[in-house]
Amino acid sequence: MYRFARNTLLAFAISNSVLASPLTKDNGAVVGDNQNSYTAGENGAVFLQDVHLIQKLQRFARERIPERVVHARGTGVYGEFKASRDISDLTRAKVFHKGEETPVFVRFSTVIHSKGSPETLRDPRGFATKFYTREGNWDLVGNNLPVFFIRDAIKFPDMVHSLKPSPVTNQQDPNRFFDFFSHIPESTHMLTWVYSDYGTPANLRQMDGFGVHAYKFVDAGGDVSYVKFHWKSRQGVQNLTAQEAAKVQSKDFSHATRDMYKAIAAGNYPQWDLYIKVLKPSQLDDFDFNPLDATKVWPDIKEVKVGTMTLNRVPDNFFQETEQSAFAPANIVPGIEPSEDRLLQGRVFSYSDTQLYRLGANHQQIPVNRPRVEVNNWNQDGAGNQGNQKSDVNYQPSRQDPRPESNEGRYSELPLSGSYQQAAISKQLPFAQAGDLYRSFSAQEQANLISNLAGDLGQVKNSEVKHQMLSHFYQADKGFGERLTKAVNGNLKTVVALSR
Secondary structure, eight states, X not given: OHHHHHHHXXXXXXXXXXXXXXXXXXXXXXXXXXXXXXXXXXXXXXXXXXXHHHHHHHXXXXXXXXXXXXXXXXXXXXXXXXXXXXXXXXXXXXXXXXXXXXXXXXEEEESSSOTTSOTTSSOOEEEEEEEEEBTEEEEEXXXXXXXXXXXXXXXXXXXXXXXXXXXXXXXXXXXHHHHHHTTOGGGXXXXXXXXXXXXXXXXXXXXXXXXXXXXXXXXXXXXXXXXXXXXXXXXXXXXXXXXXXXXXXXXXXXXXXXXXXXHHHTTOOOEEEEEEEEEOGGGTTSSSSOTTOTTOOOTTOOOEEEEEEEEEEOOSOIIIIIITOOOOTTOOOTTEEEOSOHHHHHHHHHHHHHHHXXXXXXXXXXXXXXXXSOXXXXXXXXXXXXXXXXXXXXXXXXXXXXXXXXXXXXXXXXXXXXXXXXOOOSOOOOSHXXXXXXXXXXXXXXXXXXXXXXXXXXXXXXXXXXXXXXXHHHHHOHHHHHHHHHHXXXXXXXXXXXTO
């Protein structure tokens, strides 16, 4: 009966010209039976030679690549960036030639929480953009908030460890991360952002993005400017209160991804305008803070629009594209360079190294990461290599197969001063901008911030840690500190004393 039914269906399919392509193994050979293992009789053992069974089990066991330590939960979207302003006086990067259209891939993400976590959780949002420029790939790897918790990359592993779940209880614990931040006064600015409603964006379309760090622009003559990047959402900015976020989370763990995919499917393509702020090297000492400090914004510096990004296509396969996408500040093009920002300097190394660990030495050959220009070097071999090297020469320089350097790729030159050192920057000013931010919030936003902070800080059992944190917010703004101290039943006299 089974054979008759199968043959009948096969004949029907052939007669109606709807026979699909056959199932194959990874080597392309067709699969004979995907329902039953190859056994020695009805009750006998399974044959090791059932290569299809073995391959399925092997591949299944290897479906998970290492999860990103940070930015594990992400959503990727394709689009285009169109430059709208001539800034050749600032940079020779062709991506900013007026009218230039560049394909992009953007990955939005949460920072601390795991891959399967709800998209409503309080967290900075990653906003990473890969520009497939005609000079190679440029990655602008930023967040939805303009600053960060720390200013030196040497503290990055400690910060992440404190924010991640406890190695003992496997639970995120305010006692742990506030213990850490009580030693890091410059974190006050970012904590004020994260615990405001900006820490729970309503969706991905209605939030801004920031490069966070200062970068360098270099023009055709080698002159250097410092620049900060800001993606402004044309959809406006919309956040959730803690109560609204809890309500959304009770119904949908993936509300932000769903919103983005739904908008694109409906043809409502989200757009962001890219703005820059620019400083000349001679201006870096004009402020009471260090402009290369990632915990600071550049107030009172005019923003200039340089282009617009439109996102209009979702990936065909989440794993192959969104999960295997690899971003790193080390991916730069002529005319754009890292600044001396200490946190950025560490990220230039660590992000690339992370992708080598997660995806292998040839991760930039994966289609979502592959440049749209020819790659021409002698990096060779390694797992997953899909290069097309045919020359007997695999070294440089060579007269047989010359591949010369280009002056376009040379780094800029700036004078140096000072001595070798291990010391903090001189202009720290850890609290002032946090106070400015608090005062910029509406009365309701301030009330939400106090409530959100009190919910976590009130759980801290160590009185010294709690009051040290309270003193940071008090030094940012007296009213901020007083209201928060009252909300967590702290001792205001102790807070004032610690603030002196």
